[in-house]
Amino acid sequence: MTAVTYLEAISQAIREEMRRDESVFLLGEDVGTYGGAFKVSAGFLEEFGPERVIDTPMSETAIIGSAVGAALMGMRPIAEMQYIDFITCGFDQIVNMACKMYWRSGIPLPLVIRGPAGGGTHGGPFHSASPEAWFFHTPGIKVVMPATTYDAKGLLKAAIRDNNPVLYLEHKLLYRLPELREELPSEDYVVPLGKAIIRRRGRHITMLTYGAMVHQCLKAAEQLATEDGLEVEVVDLRSLTPLDRETIKESVKRTNKVLIVHEDTLTGGVGAELAALLAEELFDYLDGPIMRVAAPDAPYPYAPPLEMAYLPGVERIVAVARQLAAY
Template structure:
């Protein structure tokens, strides 16, 4: 059960054919599983510039036969990695580089064996006024925004950490939005064709009559990742941008 590491996930394009045309199709062609895990440090906020900062999850989210997971905590990083190694499918395991550097994510992990099941989201914060669907580093920006919304706007915002993008935990997504009736989707990847577009389609198809406002997305703009620090700050989604979008949605 090999574990390959792309030093930066941006370089995964050099192995695209082997992953998308071979590893993910092998079982369907000859019945042979390919239990490989591909680890990839991803995401921005570290002054890495255009070749060391990408979030390419949508490329693989679209491809049948490969699973995609994105941990946001230390506990999940270990549990999802172990689940990925034990899975008989190729799994893309995205590690946001910024999370390596956050001291608040340091924690003592259980000594006993555990896994975090693939395909299971988790509620990081409960609420009744709105749901935020997010993953990876944006979980922490969303939680920061949710705390401010409670303090300043008396809004109880539920934050769902998807953890697995493929397979998606549709049950958790639909249950939350059906109850809160408003949804904000947050991801660091660029807006067009991102994970948020598929989530929006699912919600529009399955929960249209439950929505009390437009399905709203916060994501990076459709431009190449910048190098200059001020441009990187302007490019990346953050708590302030989430706050602005959430307040507009709440007032709808």
Template sequence: MIFDRKDLADNEVLDLYKKLLKPRLIEEKMLILLRQGKVSKWFSGIGQEAISVGITAALDSDEYILPMHRNLGVFTGRDIPLHRLFSQWQGKKTGFTKGRDRSFHFGTQEFHIIGMISHLGPQMGVADGIALANKLKQNGKVTAVFTGEGATSEGDFHEALNIASVWELPVLFVIENNGYGLSTPTNEQYRCENLADRGVGYGMESHILDGNNILEVYTKIKELKASMAEHPRPVLLEFKTFRMRGHEEASGTKYVPQELMDMWAEKDPIANYKAYLQEIGLLTEALEESLKAEIKAEIDTHWAITQAEPEVIADLNEELSDMYEPFEFELITHSEEKANIRLVDAISESLKQSMERHENLVIMGQDIAEYGGAFKITEGFVDAFGKERVRNTPICESAVVSAANGLSINGYKAIVEMQFADFVSTGFNPIVNLLAKQHYRWNEKSDVVVRMPCGGGTQAGPFHSQTNEAWFTKTPGLKVVYPAFPYDAKGLLNTAINDPNPVVFFEHKQLYRSVYQEVPKDYYTLPFGQASLVKTGAQVTIISFGAGVHWALETLSKHPEISADLIDLRTLQPLDTETIFDSVRKTNKAIILQEDTLFGGVSSDISSLIMEHCFEYLDAPVKRVGSIESAIPFVKALEDQYLPKQRFETDLLALLNY
């Protein structure tokens, strides 16, 4: 191994050795504790320390790093107190996740480190969002994100590289190519000679580096950092290295040929660098022993602190309340000046007034800039707010949602427009596993609104007509909003944008241009979790949301003899159960209308809640009405049969006659 110190000072060269030594000694301690049964699981980075240490040392302390579970050197390089790391690994309350997640699955704003989730790929998109925020701030900062060679096969990797390239984001994409994805060797993972070659396809600068050579890593990153500050751009880095232990300790290394292990053992980053430092006279045996003794004493002291901490005691209220970032709703009232506008206009007004109100708000989506979006909701926004804040995206929903989360982490608000709600399936993972869980996991908000043009009635077929709210109401940590009227849409969307929690905001396409209402011209907000009582009556409670509210109104107009409470839920999470229960206790009958298919839908949960809390008041079984159990078809006759509009009238009359 050839070391070139370039113009590095003696203290800088020696300090890199100290930084290498610390994670290695911690690992050796953890492996002993693992064998003693005092640590439950361990993902070893032995043999790969030079990459984590070199990159972290080259970056400023306020530049974000997104590591993985073999990057202990990132955490020690940021001087996180060891007892906090140990407490995290041991599931203690003073760790970074209060015992809710293990190992390195956490982030910390204090140290500008954003940890991984097990799905690996989304963190590449998060890095894009953090880097976009830095670019908007024009602060010259660089973001580094780690991945292994295995995760480069994930779609999120390619989506994130493409976005970073198109937007010229200052991201260092770090591939630690250590030879194996768990037990699968690289020749079974990809066919290109080098992963760095993939940069060519994205018009991206790329480099191949010796991941075991600390000086090569450190000096190259310093050089790139200075260059990227002047000329923001992404850079793809492939570090050739090797994992000397199992994927995690229980898996072992029996699948690795011994000659390969022997070859890489000779390339140990610490042993080789130690020999180099001894050769140039910067490291003596006495100094090394002194350094080791100092680090080992620190490890033992901090391990004792962790061991003295009590075990986590389950607190139900804390567990539930920590799913969401605290949000103090501010009721902003409106003037009397109104205009008769459509639902689509109300949403556009909300977005425009929110962009004016929040200078840190960025809207992203396919064709939303000059074109104005598929439904022209953001038409004219580029002229008003510029392309930096109104951003066309490539067709890559997963990385865009992840990037929105990165924007939130770095001080921005983000709105993602799905061109159609159906397309959210390709962005499902970061919504339910990243946005929804982030605050619960490490107390970091995810200030993102995902707008969802949805619903049938327009003969758009199976891929443009779904109303898929039940995918998200099942996921704690998300808020789900589904207005039926322009007034509600504007006020609730304003609140969604103000709320620092992730909100999935459904907008029914058929209602966009068919429903008009008098809507205040100025900015106002409406609270979540408060349903609207559209009509009042005594015979039956009708519960619905979205287009179903209008179907119910149409049915009631045909039957003026029916006296009904018609509840428009407006928000599905949080759900206004008080209004539902009060009405059912009054009318003694309930029917729930949803556009989605019945099984596993929102109506099923509402029906169960009514049965649990209002059973003694019921004079008939709770009735649910929804679409038939098929995909939504294209031809009008088939779509009419699919949708529950006509069946609702029949079922309502039958319930009244029960």
């Protein structure tokens, strides 16, 4: 068994599901002959043929709309957005067509929309998006964002097998990160949607996070342990919808202090909802203000010094955690 990358885990999940279930197919820009902009589907065309690995025109509405039509027929399409930023071009198909379909017609829509999200790769304002809040806010679509190689495969398999639209956000910074290489089980497995995981145990502060920020939080937690003797608990949400309220609340009840960390911008972000949830339901347990570390309320910048200033990193997380600990 060899250790694989986060990207290879995504690739394995799709390939194995396509082998297992003839109703699964992939469509998107450059996914066939080219094997995908990041080579997620390299070799798929040769194995599955052009009817199950469909190179589409540059038409996000047609890609997602066709996926909706195929899902109505009982297929399990995987619609790839070359960069998740371009999901805005197909927004209506998601929020109006797909998200309301089962609710108003009773027809299930087993559909996965996936693509590379997140920053840190000098992608600038149109290739670095964290679009989760728009869809987190929209009823009728599940939203997941894996932080590890194991989860990348298991969550994608669960998403493909789910009978609803699922937005699967893969963080492109993690695609080939050497330290995320992992040996994966040889047997079939899924990571269920809607289950958070505690990545590091602690009793002083709970960090609620997801995606690439999980790794920043883990590094911050390590530094806080070494330098401050603080025991920080890091909760990787994995799924935003459904949200694992139980794991979140159970952790916060033990630590009584919460720091929410996400790469998306601050205002109206996922963290705002988490803060509201905790304020409403765990007010009596809180020994300090609910704090957030997120990107500033500005579009994603290109130049490296701006990008460095924009992305939440270990330094900021540590600084805010210290404030919270001292409260």
